[in-house]
Amino acid sequence: METDKLTRFQAERGRLFGLAYRMLGEASEAEDVVQDVYLRWARSESVDVPEAWLTKVATNLCLNRLTSARARREQYVGPWLPEPVFTADGDFGPLETVEQRDSLALGVLVLLERLTPPERAAFVLREAFDYSHREIAEILDVEESHARQLYRRAREHVGEPRKRFTASVAQRTKIVERFVAATVEGDVEGLERLLAEDVVSWADGGGKATAARRPVSGRADVARLFSGLQRHPRAANATLSIELVNGDPAVVVYESEVLTYLFVPEVADDRIVAVRVIANPDKLAFAVRQRR
Template identity: 70%
Template structure:
């Protein structure tokens, strides 16, 4: 296998790693391209997969420091860039851990972590690396890695509500939510929402979106039912797609991707909705093949 073919065989895994670390698909692509340039210029690499994983991880760690500053200055709530995962562009999504590690909900929680904690968590949870292997990637001893991973799991667990539903159950919830929203049916929406539901919207100051989260079942229900009165709704095309490893809504206007909506179901109803309408954040998903 030649060098280019060897790299391409690793590309989905590397892109999936970079995206989980950064929460930005376009940035992740840039990192993978830079890793390729380094790979192309390298000599004497004995284990290409391990070498590439280390390069991508450390490139992401460097970018995460500046990314945090940008996100603190962001207009309104910051949400990750959504990606369509109907294909295998971001590596395998065969296990529940792999799918969850790509979800918008978990990517938001990963923002709580320091860059090293985030790397330890992603490498362990999504890619199954041992603590020793992670130590070699991060140039840390195994004891330090264990501490990073333990802290990361604790921070993530504090904000995570687990919902053990199948993909088909999640899809049905998404379809019912879509139908109630399109019909402006407040009562139907309230039945689907948890009492403490929160609606997050990311417009980035580029398009109109709620600058603060909408909280509470009744307010969230009215917020979404109100969208049906928007004149653009009559011309919108709604599609249920696999978004970040779980069913979500893709909204198109005049053939262009306008919004992505992903629900976070809990045992007592949908606990969170995440809507991305910032066109900059939709550019990668819009360019993905159907």
């Protein structure tokens, strides 16, 4: 019986981790949630619908953690960005639809920080996992009309689906490749041709790595910022690759074979509209483990 329970849980683990990660924006916290869910599952008696039971427990654990997480993030040094994750292995739940893929993007996870915990739960359950309003109501212990209202408010805060996925991954990868080439060459004009006029760059160093503590805005300033990276003394020991991070082609920077930076450009209408740089080693810890 214990073996059967473990087998059933292992079949749900990836989905539960994908749910917790989208809810929290932190892969390490999501791992803890999944472990807590398993401990409760191991102690549980007869469960009629295991999938629904596990989803409800995971969601409620995330709701509890979101309250304390918001207080921590208010004290964060510089811009706060979600923990990046490599997504080529498909361990984050279904990614067949635009909504499912978009719910994993760093830009969307940042927008989800605007929501109340119940709104965030309603959005993630609906957009990423296609739960009905009735099912969401049962998970959150609210009336179906209230679940609909939570989702509607969340959708209004996040905004309508953007044009991120009008281009294929291959097309976006080509743009990122051109971005890397222009950055390495210090080509300001080349970078400007790739950037949207209102592009913004955010950098998350968390006070533990060198990174700008304020966003850099505008095509000219962002182009100058990245064109100057090749002159940095550490650039000589850096190697770059392009890999899928949160569903987007991203620039992965290794220094002496140690992962030190992730640059995640957001592409829309064949232009880079945002660049999110994660340098805080704590934020990169999960990605480092993925590469072992």
